[in-house]
Amino acid sequence: MNILAPVRRDRVLAELPQCLRKEAALHVHKDFHPRVTSACQEHRTGTVGFKISKVIVVGDLSVGKTCLINRFCKDTFDKNYKATIGVDFEMERFEVLGVPFSLQLWDTAGQERFKCIASTYYRGAQAIIIVFNLNDVASLEHTKQWLADALKENDPSSVLLFLVGSKKDLSTPAQYALMEKDALKVAQEIKAEYWAVSSLTSENVREFFFRVAALTFEANVLAELEKSGARHIGDVVRINSDDSNLYQTASKKKPVCCP
Numbered sequence: 001m002n003i004l005a006p007v008r009r010d011r012v013l014a015e016l017p018q019c020l021r022k023e024a025a026l027h028v029h030k031d032f033h034p035r036v037t038s039a040c041q042e043h044r045t046g047t048v049g050f051k052i053s054k055v056i057v058v059g060d061l062s063v064g065k066t067c068l069i070n071r072f073c074k075d076t077f078d079k080n081y082k083a084t085i086g087v088d089f090e091m092e093r094f095e096v097l098g099v100p101f102s103l104q105l106w107d108t109a110g111q112e113r114f115k116c117i118a119s120t121y122y123r124g125a126q127a128i129i130i131v132f133n134l135n136d137v138a139s140l141e142h143t144k145q146w147l148a149d150a151l152k153e154n155d156p157s158s159v160l161l162f163l164v165g166s167k168k169d170l171s172t173p174a175q176y177a178l179m180e181k182d183a184l185k186v187a188q189e190i191k192a193e194y195w196a197v198s199s200l201t202s203e204n205v206r207e208f209f210f211r212v213a214a215l216t217f218e219a220n221v222l223a224e225l226e227k228s229g230a231r232h233i234g235d236v237v238r239i240n241s242d243d244s245n246l247y248q249t250a251s252k253k254k255p256v257c258c259p
């Protein structure tokens with residue numbers, strides 16, 4: 001008997017959500033990898049349906065990490081700043097191509113004095129979301145350090161990276177355009193997918209988390225297929241091997257940001 005409540009209707013993904021900017025995307029395929037689609041149709045997704053994927057959210061203090069998670073998970077927004085002390089987490093259940101899939105979203109503290117507690121929770125992440133404030137260029141500059149710290153505890157060759165500009169509602173179109181230019185450069189450098197969101201207005205929040213869920217799911221199923229012997233039938237699974245993968249040529253083994 002399944003004791004878990006059914007997945008909410010608005011957490012069902014039947015198609016691959018698209019990236020925000022093609023210049024800085026993890027990949028630009030229109031659909032899920034064909035091997036993933038067929039594995040889901042044929043119920044060959046192994047343990048993926050039972051797994052919980054860990055996603056960590058890092059970035060400077062007050063950039064809006066907690067608000068971003070709360071907007072998606074609870075559809076709430078608090079205009080008062082309450083610093084996260086250490087870490088907090090939320091569970092989100094999805095259904096992707098008919099397969100249940102769960103994300104554990106770890107909200108970490110940006111304040112220096114809580115950082116050492118928070119960093120002990122970085123390990124085992126399948127995706128890292130680095131948040132900066134679109135109205136504060138220093139917070140963008142600090143993203144590389146946040147990433148370097150998070151990667152010390154994780155495998156850079158398999159973790160998915162997202163660079164998220166927050167508080168989009170506070171910038172004028174001209175200011176946004178300027179900041180976006182710099183942010184796209186950073187995203188390309190660190191091989192992250194770029195997003196811009198507003199937790200106040202909800203702009204792109206749902207689209208962003210759906211993309212995180214979809215890409216994490218896809219990577220999990222491909223890894224599962226590879227593990228279950230895809231190599232034996234001469235059909236090697238390589239997530240980064242397709243032409244339309246923007247970041248295919250550079251090795252992900254050693255990100256630019258890491259010493």
Ligand SMILES: Nc1nc2c(ncn2[C@@H]2O[C@H](COP(=O)(O)OP(=O)(O)OP(=O)(O)O)[C@@H](O)[C@H]2O)c(=O)[nH]1
Binds near residue numbers: 067081
């Ligand atoms: N206008 C606007 N304000 C926002 C937005 N997101 C967050 N804020 C405000 O920014 C402040 C900080 O937000 P938090 O989500 O608590 O920031 P945080 O990154 O979790 O901060 P730490 O927990 O200290 O690391 C709060 O006053 C929020 O109301 C947004 O999209 N638009």
Ligand SMILES: [Mg+2]
Binds near residue numbers: 083084107109
């Ligand atoms: Mg917080």
